[in-house]
Amino acid sequence: MLPASVTVTLFFVIPVMMTFVFSFTTMSSDTGILGNRYIVTKATILDLTEHGIDAALVRQLGHKVFRFNDAGLAKIREIGLDSSLVKEIEEKLSGDEFASEKALFAALKQLINRPRSFKHRKAISKSVVNTITNQEFRTAAAFRAGLVANGIKVDDATFGQLLDLTNTSWRWTTDNYVELLASDFTFKILANTAFYVFFTLLFNVGFALVLALATFYMPSGQSKFFRAVWLIPRISPSVIYVMLWKWFTFDSGFMSYFLGSLGVEPENWLNEFPWTFVIIVNGFVGASMGMIIFASAVLAIPADVLRAAEVDGAYPMQQVRRIILPLMAWPILFITSYQTLSLLTSFEYILLLTDGGPGFFTTETWALNAYHTALSNYFGNLRYGFGATLAVVLVFFGVALSLLYLRLFDFKKLVAEPLIEN
């Protein structure tokens, strides 16, 4: 009990809880995952006026002054300039102030040992600049101190407003869920996922059953060969497996070549029928797994039971329907629920095959979308928070479907009685 609960907690409950927590944040590659961070950027300055901050204050916040005070001179000494230049700056510019970088550069030009490289001029400018803009503060107190240092006076109410508006770190929000509900793509991706899972599952389980039963009625040597052949998709590396499919379906690939000999124009068949290939590629991988389980389940049915069915008058199809399939309820339950969950959450074959395309979201499924949103966003920032929201929905669906399966297959009844005596 204890090891089980520890494992479940470590590898299921905690990750799910964390995902749930993250789904209520605005975390992204823009905000980072650390806590508070206050920066006045050019963009925030534009915002501030809109939020009713006093224009004079806004000007102060955007204001830059280049001041050759002790602190500035100390920084200049650190740059590694010619000592003659440093000396000259100390003599001639100490105590001076410039309102703009342009004026500063003009003053530098007047020096005898004037810095030749732009890099050095910029370094000097950076050392003596005094502004709140683009400075990063990790706490409210540091932000306040920064304001004071720049001679900006704000009252507490305005400071609170500033804190709020300049905080670029993540924050708590329920907007992810609102956005999810409002988004036009949500339904499209949900429908894609349902389509993908349902038909791949149908293909998976159905094909696995057909393979298992077909090989069961075959001589053992042949059946072993066929089972081994169907294992190839499962054991080949996914990238190579998908690559082969891509070559197979290219407009200059085998399929076009073969169909070309029948007079069909070459096409990129993958682009033409993306879903068909997404389902087949995933289905073949899943089918081999189901086939192994089902084949062994069929073999586990006592031979006498099947002989009895035969002498009782049941032909193979009747045996399959009335004896074999009911006796395989357990493995079918297992494979169906296992495959549902794995299809819901796995996306590497779609990623490699179509990456959600061709075009916009054609074969984008929920898990792939979560991946794209959180970890590989072509359109902008990686949105960890929103990705977590998508993952939470996935967990919810997974658990709901598992419960549904247990009910559907009458789990309690299945575990209550021994199926096979003797």
Added chain:
Amino acid sequence: MEIRLEKFSKSFGPVNAIEDMDLAIGDGEMIALLGPSGCGKTTTLYAICGLHRVSAGRIWFGDREVTHLVPQERKVGVVFQSFALYPHLSTFENIAFPLQIRKESNADIERKVKDIANTLHIEELLGRRPGQLSGGQQQRVALARALVRRPDVLLMDEPLANLDAGLRLEMRSEIRRIQRESGCTSILVTHDQVEAMSMCDRIALMHKGKIQQIGTPDEMYHQPKNKFIAGFIGNPPISFADGVVEDGRFVAQGLSFELPDQIKGASVSAGQKIAIGVRPEYLQPDFATAIEGEVTFIESQGREILYDLKLGGGQIFRSIQSSEQTCKLGDQIHWGIDVNSVFFFDEQGVRL
């Protein structure tokens, strides 16, 4: 229905399991296919129900030739050693299965299942699953399922092997009763001679793919055709001794007696090697032809006592006696055999 096998042969690859077997079973008769394991009795049963293809020969159910029919098209009921009930179906559904497969009407199925359940005293078990039944109950359900569609022949493959001793005794008479009531031609495959003798009208004793002898249990016991049959039938088993014919006498080391007239007059000649078989009940303290030996084994079976007598030539003779124990282990004693009840076999094992 009458069942006939004509020159039936079955081979598995290069191995000939059965060769040229002829067997006729009368209508309503119950016959046992008896023999040690590997003798081909189950193979024969599977050929009759169609689970095995026949290599050569023909099989008839009455006037209908079924040699090449699949099991589904023969009308056979089979009781397997493991009972082979469908674990996911209730008792009722198990029994109804052969009828449902043939799409009989629900009312018919209901009636027939109830009838057969009545005969087998399993009415109150109809709602249960096989996993909830005891071994004996499972056996009855299996029997009901085999009988419910009134098969041309009822085949039973070691039906009692999976039951404990007490149930075996009960089911022995039960199966016989039900077989008589249904009047169904039946074949019982067993390696247990007691089952075969107590349940069947006739016994076909098989050995190495051949029927050695067919006859009533009585004939098999008292008129065995050869040494194998004499040795197989009878418990405790018969005792054999090898010897030669000299001057109208059977002579072996430590054992010699005058041959009975019908043997003497028949085909034995002086110096011929023959063997004798003495059933334990024909070696008794007071029988005429005296033999001498040492008691090497005593087993009390309650009502009867079993002795092993070691003769001078080292042959062991068994004796079964119902009286009180008269001797003890190691005693040198003189008992007698009933020469008229002794079996004589030639060198090939054929009875003289």
